[in-house]
Amino acid sequence: MKVYGLPADEVSRLFRGGEVCVAVYGLGKMGLPLAAVFAERGARVIGVDINPRVVESVNRGLNHIEGEPKLGELVRRNVRAGRLTATTDGEAAAREADVMVILVPVVLDAEKRPDLRALRAVCTSIAGGMEKGDLVLIETTLPPGTTSGVVAPLLESSGLRAGEDFGLAHCPERAMTGRVVEDIMGAYPKIVGGIDRRSTEAAIGIYRVVNSRGVIPVTNATTAEMVKVAEGVYRDVNIAIANELALVARKHGVDVWEVIKAANTQPYCNLHMPGAGVGGHCIPVYPWFIIDEDTRLIRTAREVNDSMSGFLVSRLEDILRREGERLEGSEIAVVGLTYRPGVKETYHSPARLVIEHLKRRGARVYGYDPLLSEEEIRSSMGVEPLNGERVKWAVCLHGNGHELRINAERKIELRQIFA
Ligand SMILES: NC(=O)c1ccc[n+]([C@@H]2O[C@H](COP(=O)([O-])OP(=O)(O)OC[C@H]3O[C@@H](n4cnc5c(N)ncnc54)[C@H](O)[C@@H]3O)[C@@H](O)[C@H]2O)c1
Structure with missing residues (x-):
């Protein structure tokens, strides 16, 4: 049943009653959980992905995303119940669906400009199967203005407005x-x-059923785009502040973690933590969606965070020198390779930059992370995994108890780096 133009309550009723068919484009770490939750809440869901292996696995009721509690059960249950299926044919899915949700990645190209190719490809296939009354929802984080300036014209190639x-x-x-x-x-x-009041109204009707905390409507699509970018930028700049404070604290012989813990007892202070840099799909990427000549602070924060891996390796060099050793030729294990503790994700992980700096200075580098297999360490970090053998040095980029399992003569933690 088409939902564009209906009041939110009516959309919710139809959605719960299984009368709305939703196509979710991109069955990755975000898209598969979203598709499964939509199905769990009553919708008939068609997942669309260009990867045939993903599609085949979903159709067998299998969850290919690791480390997401409840996801396996949701996928199995909803595929079995016939509410969730998958296909590689985005145009056919659009023909069948009433609501199309886009959750394919927007990454950065070599010049740090947003690469909209996947988004454009999805819009083109949706345009090929769209009908009057359809609703298109974009969940992918976008540079402000993209929904109305790029997505709308692409979808209008369907002949619809x-x-x-x-x-x-x-x-x-x-x-x-x-x-x-x-x-x-x-x-x-x-x-x-929404790009108009009726789009916002229909979207409210859908997400009210999904999200128990409710929905916050904002003025237009560009405002919504900017909300998400602002969240990422806030965290990036905040981490840059913590990193600079760590450098200042060092000069004064002060422990920055003690400073931050005490400062954050004041309700208006919410300092984040210093570290080897910022990684993952989101925080190091979104600032580049808005960086221009007016965003000096945001650009500088990016530079500060990206420079931390170099600082860390210079400090490591000092520590070794004090013991009469050099980085060149030393065996060093980098410990904690994922971009943050407890999450199996190495995208933009600061560990990779640390490893590059160490290799450039001639160190013999190994990697260790209990969340990654030996093959994953080799392919994502370009180093040999540490496999129980003893090394002289280990540098621990984040906790998780990794450091306890490492067989190293000297273990360096972040606290020592910033000391
Ligand atoms: N990963 C995060 O932590 C996170 C958090 C919040 C929001 N997001 C947003 O979600 C987006 C997607 O992230 P993700 O982690 O799910 O990515 P992902 O890489 O895990 O999955 C993306 C999926 O999209 C598929 N795909 C690519 N091009 C396609 C196309 N043309 N048609 C159909 N499918 C296509 C891929 O095969 C893959 O299965 C991000 O770009 C970001 O905007 C991500």
Whole structure:
């Protein structure tokens, strides 16, 4: 049943009653949980992915995303119940669906400009199967202005008009890896911003059923895009502050972790933690969506965070020198390779930069992380995994008890790096 133009309550009723067919484009770490939760809440869901292995596995009721509590059970149950299927044919899915949700990645190209190729490809296949009354929702984080300036014209190649014949809204995915199902179902409210009032209204009707914390409608799609980018930028700049404070604390012989813990007891202070840099799909990427000549602070924060791996290796060099050793030729294990503790993700991980700096200075580098297999360490970090053998030095980029299991003569933790 088409939902664009209906009141939110009516959309919710139809969605719960299984009368709305939703196509979710991109069955990755965010898209598969979203598709499974939509199905769990009553919709008939068609997952679309260009990867045939992903499609085949979903159709067999299998979950290919690791480390997401409840996801396996949700996928199995909803595939068995016939509410969740998958296909590689995005145009056919659009023909069948009433609501199309886009959750394919936007990454950065070599010049740090957003690469919209996957988004454009999805829009083109949706345009090939769209009908009057459809609603398109974009959950992928986008540079402000993309929904109305790029997506709407691409969808209008269907011959239909956005805001007249079909609805279009940006509804950013705010979930965090490792807790995606819980976040989607209502750890915090959903933000929705339509290109017109009717798009926002229909989107509210859908996400109210999904998110127990409710929906926050914002003025338009560009506002919604900016909300998500702002969340990422806030964290990047905040971490840069923590990193600079760590450098200052060092000069004064002060422990920055003690400073931050005490400062954060004041309700208006929420300093993040210093470290080897910032990684993952989101925080190091989104600032580049808005960096220009007016965003000096945001650009500088990016530079500060990216420079931390170099600082860390210089400090390591000092520590070795004090013991009469050199980085060149030394055996060093880098411990804690994922971009943050407890999450099996190495995208933009600061560990990779640390390893590059160490290799450039001639060190013999090994990697260790209990969340990664030996093959994953080789392919994602370009180093040999440490396999129980003893090394002289180990540098621990984040906790998790990794350091306890390492067979190293000298273990260096971040606290010592910043001391
Ligand atoms: N990963 C995160 O922590 C996170 C958190 C919040 C929001 N997001 C947003 O979600 C987006 C997707 O992230 P993800 O982690 O799910 O990515 P992912 O790499 O895990 O999955 C993306 C999926 O999209 C598929 N795909 C690529 N091009 C396609 C196309 N043209 N048609 C259909 N499918 C296609 C891929 O095969 C893959 O299965 C991010 O770009 C970001 O905007 C991510």
